Amino acid sequence: MGAVIDRTSADAGATPASADAVPVAPTRRRPRAARRARAVSLVQKVVALLVALLIWHVFARTGGSAAGVPTPAELVETGSDMVTTGDYWSAVGNTLSSALIGFALSVLIGVPIGLLNGSFPAMERSTRFVIDFGRTIPGVAILPVVLLLFGSNRSMVLILVMFSAVWPILVQATYAAQQLSPQMRQVATSFRLSRTSRIRDIYFPSALPFLMTGLRISATISLLITISSEFLGGAPGLGQRLYSTLTVNDNDRMFVYVVTAALLGVALNWVLVAAQRRVLWWHPSEREKNR
Amino acid sequence: MSTSMSMVRRVLWELWLPVLLVAIWWFASANSTNFYFPPLADIMDEFVDIWFFEGIRTEIWPSVQRLALGFGIAVVAGVVLGMLLGVVDWLDNAVRPIVEFLRATPGVAILPVMVLLLGLGTSMKVGIIALVATWPILLNTIDGVRSVEPVLRQVAASHRLKLSHRIRFIILPNAAPQIFAGARTALAISVVAMVISEMVGTPGGIGYFILDAQRSFNTVAMWTGIIALGILGYLLNKLFALVEGRALSWHRGMTAHNNGGK
Amino acid sequence: MTVTTENTAGQPAATSDTPVIQVQGLGHAYGPRQIFEGLEFSVGQGEFVCIVGPSGVGKTTLLQSLTGLLQPSQGAVVFEGTTVKSPPEGLAIVFQDYSRSLMPWLSVLDNVALPLRSMGIKKAERVRMATEALTEVGLRDVTDAYPWQLSGGMQQRVAIARALACQPRAIVMDEPFASVDAQTRAELEDLVLRVRDHLGITVMLVTHDIDEAVYLADTVLVLSGKPATVSAMIPVELPVPRHQLDTKALPKFAELRTEVYRLIKNSGAPSASA
Numbered sequence: 001m002g003a004v005i006d007r008t009s010a011d012a013g014a015t016p017a018s019a020d021a022v023p024v025a026p027t028r029r030r031p032r033a034a035r036r037a038r039a040v041s042l043v044q045k046v047v048a049l050l051v052a053l054l055i056w057h058v059f060a061r062t063g064g065s066a067a068g069v070p071t072p073a074e075l076v077e078t079g080s081d082m083v084t085t086g087d088y089w090s091a092v093g094n095t096l097s098s099a100l101i102g103f104a105l106s107v108l109i110g111v112p113i114g115l116l117n118g119s120f121p122a123m124e125r126s127t128r129f130v131i132d133f134g135r136t137i138p139g140v141a142i143l144p145v146v147l148l149l150f151g152s153n154r155s156m157v158l159i160l161v162m163f164s165a166v167w168p169i170l171v172q173a174t175y176a177a178q179q180l181s182p183q184m185r186q187v188a189t190s191f192r193l194s195r196t197s198r199i200r201d202i203y204f205p206s207a208l209p210f211l212m213t214g215l216r217i218s219a220t221i222s223l224l225i226t227i228s229s230e231f232l233g234g235a236p237g238l239g240q241r242l243y244s245t246l247t248v249n250d251n252d253r254m255f256v257y258v259v260t261a262a263l264l265g266v267a268l269n270w271v272l273v274a275a276q277r278r279v280l281w282w283h284p285s286e287r288e289k290n291r
Numbered sequence: 292m293s294t295s296m297s298m299v300r301r302v303l304w305e306l307w308l309p310v311l312l313v314a315i316w317w318f319a320s321a322n323s324t325n326f327y328f329p330p331l332a333d334i335m336d337e338f339v340d341i342w343f344f345e346g347i348r349t350e351i352w353p354s355v356q357r358l359a360l361g362f363g364i365a366v367v368a369g370v371v372l373g374m375l376l377g378v379v380d381w382l383d384n385a386v387r388p389i390v391e392f393l394r395a396t397p398g399v400a401i402l403p404v405m406v407l408l409l410g411l412g413t414s415m416k417v418g419i420i421a422l423v424a425t426w427p428i429l430l431n432t433i434d435g436v437r438s439v440e441p442v443l444r445q446v447a448a449s450h451r452l453k454l455s456h457r458i459r460f461i462i463l464p465n466a467a468p469q470i471f472a473g474a475r476t477a478l479a480i481s482v483v484a485m486v487i488s489e490m491v492g493t494p495g496g497i498g499y500f501i502l503d504a505q506r507s508f509n510t511v512a513m514w515t516g517i518i519a520l521g522i523l524g525y526l527l528n529k530l531f532a533l534v535e536g537r538a539l540s541w542h543r544g545m546t547a548h549n550n551g552g553k
Numbered sequence: 554m555t556v557t558t559e560n561t562a563g564q565p566a567a568t569s570d571t572p573v574i575q576v577q578g579l580g581h582a583y584g585p586r587q588i589f590e591g592l593e594f595s596v597g598q599g600e601f602v603c604i605v606g607p608s609g610v611g612k613t614t615l616l617q618s619l620t621g622l623l624q625p626s627q628g629a630v631v632f633e634g635t636t637v638k639s640p641p642e643g644l645a646i647v648f649q650d651y652s653r654s655l656m657p658w659l660s661v662l663d664n665v666a667l668p669l670r671s672m673g674i675k676k677a678e679r680v681r682m683a684t685e686a687l688t689e690v691g692l693r694d695v696t697d698a699y700p701w702q703l704s705g706g707m708q709q710r711v712a713i714a715r716a717l718a719c720q721p722r723a724i725v726m727d728e729p730f731a732s733v734d735a736q737t738r739a740e741l742e743d744l745v746l747r748v749r750d751h752l753g754i755t756v757m758l759v760t761h762d763i764d765e766a767v768y769l770a771d772t773v774l775v776l777s778g779k780p781a782t783v784s785a786m787i788p789v790e791l792p793v794p795r796h797q798l799d800t801k802a803l804p805k806f807a808e809l810r811t812e813v814y815r816l817i818k819n820s821g822a823p824s825a826s827a
Contacts, residue, residue, distance in 0.1 A: 041384050048385035068407050125304040130312065136524035138483040140490070140498075141517050144505030148327055183653035189622060189639070190646040191668035191719070201667060205658040224397040228483075231399055232490055239399065246403040254403055261400035262392065269395040282658040282699060 068251040075259065078252040092260060094237035095226055098154055102161025103222035107215065110166045114173020114214075115207075124174060131170060139164030139225050143232055152234035157226055160233075164225045165218040172214025176207035209283050216272045223268055227261055238264070329511050338515040346500075351523060354485060354496040357413065358527075361420025362481045366474060369425045373432025374458065377466075383433065394430065398423035398484055402491065416488040416496075423484045424477040431473025435466025468542045471535045478531055482524050497523070571634070572597050573723055573755045574619070578628035580780075581611075581618055588614050589781035590627065594774065596723075596757060601749055603766035604759045606776030607817055612759045615776070616727045619757065620646050633722065645716035647726040651708040655700040655715075661687065662696040665715045672719070686718035687711075689748060706737035710744065717748065723755040730765065739797050742769055746795060763817075767809045768795055775816045784816050 053072050060069040070078065082088045117124050117131075139160050150156040180203065188198050230239025238261050245254035280286050317331045342351070376383040376390075402419055409415040439462055447457050489498030497520050504513035572595035580590035588611040596602050606612050617623035619630055621637040621644075630637040632644055640646065648654045655664050666683035674682070687693055690710040700708050709729060716724050726745075730738040742765060749756050760766050766773050773787045789809060791800055800806055 044381060044385035045388050048389060052389055069404075122304070125301070126308045129305050129309045132528075133309070133521065133525050136479065136482075136528045137521040138479075138486050138524060140483060140486050141501065141520045143490075144501055144513055145327065145510075145517070148505060148510075181653050183648060183650055184656075186622060186646075186648065187654045190620060191715075192640055192642065192671060193668065194671040197667070197671045201656065201659070201670075205656065224399060227397050228399040228487060231402070232487065242400065242403050246406060251407065254407075258400050258404055262396035265395040265397045265400070266392055269391075282701075284657075284701075287701065 068249070070252050070255050074252060075255050079256045079259065082253065082256050088260075091236070091238050091241050091257075092264070094154070094235075095223075095230065095239065095261075096264070098157045098230075098235075098237060099161065099219075099223045099226040102158045102226060103165060103219050105158065106162050106165040106169055106218055106222065109162070110169030110214070110218070111173050111211070114170040115177045117170070118174040118177025124178075131167065131174075135167035135171065140228060140232065143229060147233045154235060156233055157229040157235045157237070160229045161222050161225045165221045168217035168221065169211075169214040172210045172217075173207075176210035176214075179210065180206055205282075209280055209285070212276050212280060216276065219268060219272055220265075223265060326508075327510060329514065333511055334514045334518070337511045338518060341512060341515050342519055346519070350495075350497050350500050351519065354489065354498070355523075357416050357488075357496070358420060358481055358485045361417045361485070362424055362478065364417070364421040365424035365428055365477055365481070368421070369428025369473070369477070370432050370470060372425075373429045373470075374436055374462070374466075376429075377433045377436025378462075390429070394426040398480065399487065402487065406491065411492040413493075416485070416492055419488050420481050420484045424481045427473040427476040427480065428470065429473075431469045432466060435469030436462055438469070439465045464541075468539055471539060475528075475531060475535070478527060479524075482527065486520065573600075573633060574757070575631040576619070576628070577631065579615075579618060579625055579630060580627035581614055581623070581625045582627075587780040589776070591782055592628070594783065594786060596755055596772075598722075599749070599753050599755055601746075601756045601769055601771045602758070602774060603770035603772075604757065604774045604776055605763055605766035605813060605817075606761065606781065608761050610776055610778075611781045612761070612776060613727060615781075616725060616759050620644060620725050622646075643722045645719055645721035645724050647709075647712050647716045647724060647729045649728040649731055651700075651705070651712045651732070655708060655711060657699065657701050659699075660696065661692065661698050661700065661703070661711050664700065664711060665718050668715065668719050682720070683714070683718050686714040689717055689751070690714045690744060704737075705733045706741060709733060709741060713741075713745070713748070717752070721754060723757070726756070726758040728760055729758070731761070738765070743795075743797065745769065750794070763810050763813050764801070767791075767806060767813060768797075768800060773809075773813060775813055777817050785813075787812065 057071045057073075060071040060074075117127055142163065143156075143160060146156050146159050150159065184202055184206065187193075188202055193201070226237065227239040227242070229235060230237035231243045232239075234240055234243070238257055241257045242254060242261070245251070245257060277286055313331075320328050320330045321332065323330050376386070398419070401422060405415050405419045405422065409418050443461050443465065447461050452460070485496070486498035486501075489496035490502045492499075494503070497516060501513055501516035501520065504510070504516055574596040576592050576594050579592040581588050592615070604612060604615065614623065618625040619637075621630070621640045624638070632641045635641065656667070659667065662680065662683050665686055666679045669679040669682060684693070684696065687696055690713050692707060692710050692714060695703065695707070700711060703711070709732075713729070729745075730741050733741065745756065745758070746769060748754070758766075758769060767789060770789050773785075773789055774783050775785045775787065776782070777784050787809065791803065791805060791809070
């Protein structure tokens, strides 16, 4: 992908420059070299990973305070025990569902308001300070209030998630509505495109890159704040497990929960990247990656 | 219309909503007997008492110090490592899976590990800030270094510039906009990490203040803390924007020209 | 100023003498600054008019006023008998910056067919019309490609095809070949001439390139001065069809371009590209 197809056809009789005029020998050599390069790259990654695990192992075996850290082997052992328990999965389920619901609610609130905001300069000017201020307030700052009002349950978590995750979407949706190149606008006017066509064929696709960025940031924040609220506020979920295992010094299980949270984050990131590639395949940022 | 008039108009446009919201809060809570939402007037009274200037000295200043230290470590580590990885391709390739894994990990999941290793004191608090703030800076630095215009690299080679000069005059300035973007994200993350670490760790700092006030059912003090924290976050952001604006003035001019030109 | 039939040899005979485009006392000002004023000319059916002037003289503003993208401060433009208030049906526009006027999320075919959707044309018919337009510009084989997969010259051809797909009676082009290299420019110039001959449409092309203007046009309008006015309307009596090598080797070609160049220089405007 990304190959420039160029054929000169100035006159009716001209033969198009043939793409298959490339000599055969170099073409055959290229895939083999590429395969070798990929293999080397893979070996490098594996070696680095093994080195990291080794360092971890050594670190876990030595040192006083490090005595609480399980070795990779111990971690896997504890982990394989835990994943068979329903207890473990209910914690994971709670965290995931809270994060998802909170994220969805943020999107439902943030996108319409953001789009409106970007479409009306008067509104954007009016809300500028509020948004500027709101997005810098750490969500956890209001955790004590929300905790007081709602207790250690999912509602508390959801409110905190929404409060934190709505801002990136709002801001990006605002940009999305504002950033329409004048050239595209001219095309819409000069070809007398209908309103439906303008929205569906021009405005919406050109808004997508910004919306996707907002969604990505928001989703990451949602997971982070979910676990944080559970940790600090005691609502059921991974965060709460992290806290409880920490306080009773149940380090083996704590580390399993730590790795679980990390895996959730990685999985989320992977999903977001894949989603972005699906939706923005045409965008320069995605195109460059394929080069 | 003279520019001073239009400035006044602009300021009015940007202020009317915040002022209105505060007014609504003020009057809606004026006669409140609700425990959780005391009258704003009371909060503001306490606010002045608590924070000016005793509170700033005893709570905010230590917080900011830890924040600055953690953030500073993150900047140095992120930029140095980022430059290294940006230049040494095979190393970047080898550690890329590990970096991506650690980056995607929610910072709060690392907190218990830090507590285990460093206890509940200052080193843990600074440590967690540094650790979570490094990633955006690191990744953006790598991107920034990678994106140096190949032509500029050739210019450097043709003049046989020393490595230190290459870094100072070509790589670093070129990567600067990206690095600053990463640092901006890192700042927001740092503030969150700072608050969480103080809520979990030993007494001290504005995060602890808010939580402690809540636990002792001193809701007025709690609200003053929340407001103070909000203002602090806002001011830090503005300060950062100022620094960034100064450092990247050449970049602003260039992008504006490129975008505004025909 | 209407075209005389001897300049359009080989064309289907003009059915009427009513000009397609009439410009009456056209002028525009941004606040106190008058960009251009007192423009008065008309363009006949099938005529190829080039408006040439130095960079910054206001060609784009003029073009926007001509096409209804901008409401002029003074005067009016009449297209096929109706005053232009917004881009009229039957007139299509090709912009200079193809990279920003083609939609990267649509295939070449979809890009070309886009205006047809808003005209209420059914899908099968749209595909047919778009394919026809793409064939006209020689891009029959890349209908499924995306604009950013194509070279600059090909992208501009897509933009031209998009203009042609609506089957307009007139096309207005804003420095359409300014962003491509010299060889591609030559190909595209010949393409536009062929399209005009084949479809009998009226073309107005704005450019800063004097050679291009003389090569392409039946009539050259020289725009210069501050505020800009039409300093001359020069009929181009060169044989048709035009050839990149042969026509430009003629002494008459050199005369014409010198005359245009002189007119631009003498009006004291910043020098155009020679």
